[in-house]
Structure formats: C-alpha cells, structure tokens
Amino acid sequence: MADNWGAPSGNSDVVDGNSTASVTFAPVIQVIPQPAEGWTNPTAYDYTDNAPDNWDGNATVYEFDGDTGDLGPEHPELERQLFGEPSTITSGHGIDFSAITKIDVFQEGPVRVMPIQKFEDAGLHPAMAKNIALAKYTVPTPIQKYCIPAIRAGHDLIAIAQTGSGKTAAYIVPILDKLMGKAKKLAAPRPDPTRYRPGIDPPMRAEPLVLIVCPSRELAIQIFNEARKFCYRSMLRPGIVYGGGPVPDQIASLQKGCDVLIGTAGRLCDFMKRPDVLTLRRLRFMVFDEADEWLHDDWATEFAQIMSGGEDGKIQYMFFSATFPKNLRDVAKEHLKTSHVRIRVGRAGSSHGNIKQNIVMVDSALKKTALFDLLMSLPPTRTIIFANSRRAVDEIDDFLFNKGVPCTGLHGDRTQKEREASMRAFRAGTSPVLIASAGVAGRGIDVRNVMHVVNYDLPTMEHGGIEEYTHRIGRTGRIGHRGLATSFFTERDEPMASVLTRTLQETNQDIPDFLEQYKVGDGRKLQFEADSDFEEEEEECGTVEEASPEEATTDANNNGP
Numbered sequence: 001m002a003d004n005w006g007a008p009s010g011n012s013d014v015v016d017g018n019s020t021a022s023v024t025f026a027p028v029i030q031v032i033p034q035p036a037e038g039w040t041n042p043t044a045y046d047y048t049d050n051a052p053d054n055w056d057g058n059a060t061v062y063e064f065d066g067d068t069g070d071l072g073p074e075h076p077e078l079e080r081q082l083f084g085e086p087s088t089i090t091s092g093h094g095i096d097f098s099a100i101t102k103i104d105v106f107q108e109g110p111v112r113v114m115p116i117q118k119f120e121d122a123g124l125h126p127a128m129a130k131n132i133a134l135a136k137y138t139v140p141t142p143i144q145k146y147c148i149p150a151i152r153a154g155h156d157l158i159a160i161a162q163t164g165s166g167k168t169a170a171y172i173v174p175i176l177d178k179l180m181g182k183a184k185k186l187a188a189p190r191p192d193p194t195r196y197r198p199g200i201d202p203p204m205r206a207e208p209l210v211l212i213v214c215p216s217r218e219l220a221i222q223i224f225n226e227a228r229k230f231c232y233r234s235m236l237r238p239g240i241v242y243g244g245g246p247v248p249d250q251i252a253s254l255q256k257g258c259d260v261l262i263g264t265a266g267r268l269c270d271f272m273k274r275p276d277v278l279t280l281r282r283l284r285f286m287v288f289d290e291a292d293e294w295l296h297d298d299w300a301t302e303f304a305q306i307m308s309g310g311e312d313g314k315i316q317y318m319f320f321s322a323t324f325p326k327n328l329r330d331v332a333k334e335h336l337k338t339s340h341v342r343i344r345v346g347r348a349g350s351s352h353g354n355i356k357q358n359i360v361m362v363d364s365a366l367k368k369t370a371l372f373d374l375l376m377s378l379p380p381t382r383t384i385i386f387a388n389s390r391r392a393v394d395e396i397d398d399f400l401f402n403k404g405v406p407c408t409g410l411h412g413d414r415t416q417k418e419r420e421a422s423m424r425a426f427r428a429g430t431s432p433v434l435i436a437s438a439g440v441a442g443r444g445i446d447v448r449n450v451m452h453v454v455n456y457d458l459p460t461m462e463h464g465g466i467e468e469y470t471h472r473i474g475r476t477g478r479i480g481h482r483g484l485a486t487s488f489f490t491e492r493d494e495p496m497a498s499v500l501t502r503t504l505q506e507t508n509q510d511i512p513d514f515l516e517q518y519k520v521g522d523g524r525k526l527q528f529e530a531d532s533d534f535e536e537e538e539e540e541c542g543t544v545e546e547a548s549p550e551e552a553t554t555d556a557n558n559n560g561p
C-alpha cells in the first residue's frame with residue numbers, strides 16, 4: 001500500500017492577518033516506481049474506494065430457514081466464493097499425507113479420548129461431510145484426530161499444536177457438526193431470511209450458540225470466513241463483531257439472527273452491554289483461539305466479562321493455541337470442568353522442521369538495505385515482514401515501495417478500511433509483500449503460499465519473547481508445506497540469544513557462529529523456561545503423522561506470489 005498520501009489538492013482558504021488569501025496546492029501525481037527486478041508492479045492503495053458496504057464483515061452468508069430438513073439447497077455462486085473454483089482447488093491443499101513421519105501426541109488430565117483416523121470415522125452430519133469434501137480436506141491433521149471426538153463427546157478442552165496444523169477446523173468442524181442436526185430446536189427465533197426487510201420488520205436479538213473469541217480483527221475475519229464455509233447448507237448463521245468495523249452494519253447483521261459469533265474482545269464486550277442486541281444466554285460452546293493471549297493480565301477485564309456472559313453448566317469451554325506456557329495452562333484449567341481433556345501435539349511452543357530458520361547478524365543502521373538485498377537475493381515470493389513498531393512498518397513500507405517492491409503495510413494505526421484492503425491485496429497476490437506489526441498479523445493469520453517470513457526486528461523478551469517468535473515464523477510452512485524464516489539479529493537482541501538458539505537446536509537448524517556460545521551441548525536435554533512440565537500425570541498416547549521437512553510436498557508450482 002505504502003503511504004502515498006497525496007498532499008492537499010484544490011483550493012484552500014488560508015487566513016493571513018485580516019485578509020483571506022486563496023492558495024492552490026499543486027495536485028500531487030502519485031509516482032508508481034518501476035517494479036524491482038522480477039517482481040510484479042507495485043500497486044498504491046486506492047483511497048477513493050469508499051464503497052460503504054465494502055467491509056469483510058459484510059460478506060454473504062448462506063441463508064436457510066431449515067424448513068425442508070437439515071440440508072439446504074446448493075448455492076453454486078456462494079459455493080465458488082467460499083471454496084474457490086473447483087478446477088483451481090488442488091487436493092488436500094497440496095499436502096502429501098502419504099509422505100509422513102511421526103510426532104508425539106500427549107494426553108493429560110482426567111479424560112482420554114480415542115482418536116479418529118479418518119473423517120469418515122467421525123460420523124459427521126451430511127452437510128459437514130460435504131463441506132469437508134468441498135474444502136478438500138482428505139485426512140484429519142493430528143490435532144483434529146483427537147479434538148473431533150473429544151468435542152463431540154462433550155468435553156471441555158485444552159488443545160496445543162504447532163502453527164498451521166489445522167486447529168481452527170479442529171474446533172469448528174465438531175462444534176458445528178454437533179449443532180447441525182439440532183439447530184432448529186436450539187437456535188433462537190430469527191426472521192425468515194428470504195422475506196426479512198431490514199428497517200421495516202421487527203429486529204431480533206442475537207442469541208448465539210457458539211462464541212469464538214480472537215485476539216485480532218484480521219484473525220476474526222479469517223475465522224468468520226471459515227465459519228461461512230463450514231456452515232454452508234445448514235441453517236446455522238455465522239456473524240462477526242470486530243473493532244473498527246461499522247457498528248450499524250454489525251447490529252443489522254446480528255438482528256437477522258446469529259448462531260455462531262466470532263468476535264474481538266473490545267467490540268464483543270461493547271455489544272454484551274446491549275442486551276437488546278446480543279445475549280449469550282443460549283451459548284453452548286465458547287472457544288478462545290490463541291488462548292494463552294487471553295489469559296495474560298492485560299486481558300483480565302475482558303476475559304472475565306466474556307466468561308460471565310453465558311449460563312454456567314451449559315457451556316463447553318475450549319482453549320486452543322500453538323504456544324501455551326505452563327502457568328497459563330494452569331489458569332485455563334481453573335475454568336474447565338473436572339472431566340476436561342488436555343491434548344498436546346509436540347512440545348507446547350515448538351515449531352516444526354518444515355520451517356527453515358536463518359538468523360542473520362545485521363548492523364542496526366543498515367537493516368533496510370539488508371532487507372532489500374535479502375528480498376532481491378531470492379526469487380520473488382509471498383513474504384511477511386514483521387517489525388516491532390508501527391513507525392517501523394510505515395518506514396519499511398515506504399522504503400520498499402519506492403524501491404519497486406509490490407508491498408503493503410498493516411498495523412493498528414491504519415484505518416480498518418486500510419487494514420482490510422491491505423490483507424485483501426496480500427491474499428490476492430497484488431501486493432505479495434506484507435509488512436506488519438506482530439499484534440495484527442503475528443498470530444493465526446493463514447495465507448496460502450507464504451514462503452518467507454522476515455523478522456526485521458526480533459520480538460523482545462518483554463514483548464512476546466520466544467512465543468511470539470514461534471507464532472510469527474508459523475505464518476509460513478503451514479499444513480505440510482515448507483517455508484523460510486529469516487531473522488535479523490542485532491546487539492540489542494542478546495537477551496533472546498539463549499532461548500532462540502535452543503529453539504533452533506530443537507529442529508536441527510544451522511546455528512550461526514555468533515550463537516554458538518549459547519548451544520546446549522550434545523547429549524544434554526533442551527530445557528524451555530515456559531514449558532518446564534509436562535506433568536507427571538501426562539501420558540504419551542502414541543504418535544500421529546505429520547509431514548517431515550524432507551518429505552513434505554514442496555510448493556514447486558506455487559512459489560510465485
């Protein structure tokens with residue numbers, strides 16, 4: 001996007017002592033630089049695109065009143081929108097599930113579940129089985145193998161698995177599946193979607209059955225889109241409330257009924273104060289995605305308010321994350337029923353071998369040049385660059401844009417319209433380089449074919465530490481694909497050196513010379529402060545299959561932005 005704000009154009013009245021002089025600013029002609037070698041043309045953000053309803057939260061949802069049974073009629077146009085053109089979707093998103101190695105799965109806690117091996121074993125509702133086929137999911141991922149039966153059996157749950165391992169579907173599929181046959185009975189009354197006239201017919205209050213809480217607007221929108229997919233052809237209606245989005249539109253959408261609500265905390269808490277618009281009294285499922293984030297003190301007020309919204313005893317609670325320090329898992333346990341299930345795939349907070357991690361020593365004053373050189377040294381590819389401050393994001397965005405790199409920037413000071421346009425441009429590939437602050441794109445964001453993540457700034461120990469590093473690099477190498485993560489290391493990053501080195505060692509990455517001194521010697525166990533358990537009661541319940549670095553499908557056909 002780059003900040004190519006035009007200077008004021010046209011006439012402006014300037015008061016000069018007693019006289020008013022009319023000053024004309026020359027219109028600024030936005031210069032689009034020549035593309036950098038091999039890259040597509042940079043595209044500037046279109047500030048004239050003010051279409052009022054052009055919000056991601058206003059995306060079409062499937063509407064069906066359930067009068068003709070559990071499975072609604074097909075809607076080919078929406079189906080294409082949700083799942084893509086059938087001819088362009090490759091089977092299993094390119095995952096080669098036949099090329100696999102073993103990864104340990106642990107269950108702890110009072111209840112153990114038997115994993116399923118195939119989606120067919122789960123006895124899914126016909127609408128859900130069809131949606132899984134449309135999504136081209138052929139085999140459940142390790143975390144899905146355990147979560148699907150656990151959630152279907154009605155258990156509260158803590159689930160930990162690496163980035164990009166399919167945690168969203170691990171909760172959304174069984175929850176929606178459980179509701180599909182019963183939606184007519186359980187859901188709140190709502191207007192007939194085919195006849196409802198907004199503003200004329202009396203509105204209904206939203207009484208969702210499912211609430212999914214997300215730490216960023218971008219992630220909420222992404223999960224809303226997943227919910228739109230998996231609710232397809234059922235009468236379950238997804239909805240979304242997120243900060244920065246238009247309140248009137250969100251209210252109008254809630255008033256048409258909402259069974260599956262996805263929200264960011266602030267806006268959700270605002271709506272919870274308006275019982276004429278939203279109540280959680282019907283709630284049956286509550287999911288905290290990126291759960292460790294919610295259990296930090298920073299979110300204590302919102303967390304308490306959200307937890308107090310439903311009726312005790314009726315709700316199944318679930319916490320999902322790739323990182324889950326032990327102290328926060330203990331907090332999570334306090335909110336779960338005694339008969340809950342705890343599942344962990346690999347070490348909590350571990351990354352996986354599909355991501356090649358490079359750490360490069362860089363002089364702080366030369367970081368931008370080093371970044372440009374790095375991008376130019378590789379084939380053009382979809383890339384996310386993380387910086388620690390909003391200002392740094394803007395500066396890098398301008399710098400790269402002016403060098404002809406088709407980039408777009410994303411951070412919390414941009415307007416919501418800009419943020420959505422930025423994510424759309426990145427997803428569509430028109431701006432294949434995204435420069436982002438970690439708060440908005442570090443966790444959960446799933447964009448196909450991100451081949452490279454760059455930590456222009458490494459996270460600091462005070463802000464996110466090694467957990468944030470894991471989430472950030474996890475934007476690549478997702479679901480069996482491979483990816484590259486390059487991190488710039490400066491003298492200021494010394495406090496991260498030790499844990500970073502152990503993280504590299506865990507997946508047999510090359511250790512650069514300047515980190516050699518932090519290496520844990522051969523034969524000694526790698527210890528991680530945030531994960532000093534796993535507890536005595538844990539039980540290794542076998543191994544499930546995960547693509548290995550060597551054998552995972554390479555994205556040979558998908559390398560381009």
Ligand SMILES: Nc1ncnc2c1ncn2[C@@H]1O[C@H](COP(=O)(O)OP(=O)(O)OP(=O)(O)O)[C@@H](O)[C@H]1O
Pocket residue numbers: 092093095136137138139140141144161162163164165166167168169321322443444445446474475478479
């Ligand atoms: N069984 C499956 N088969 C094929 N693709 C799948 C399957 N399950 C999920 N996916 C795809 O895998 C990708 C990653 O899933 P998801 O975003 O849920 O990962 P995650 O574990 O939540 O990652 P993160 O920790 O980064 O949030 C998504 O594009 C999703 O559509």
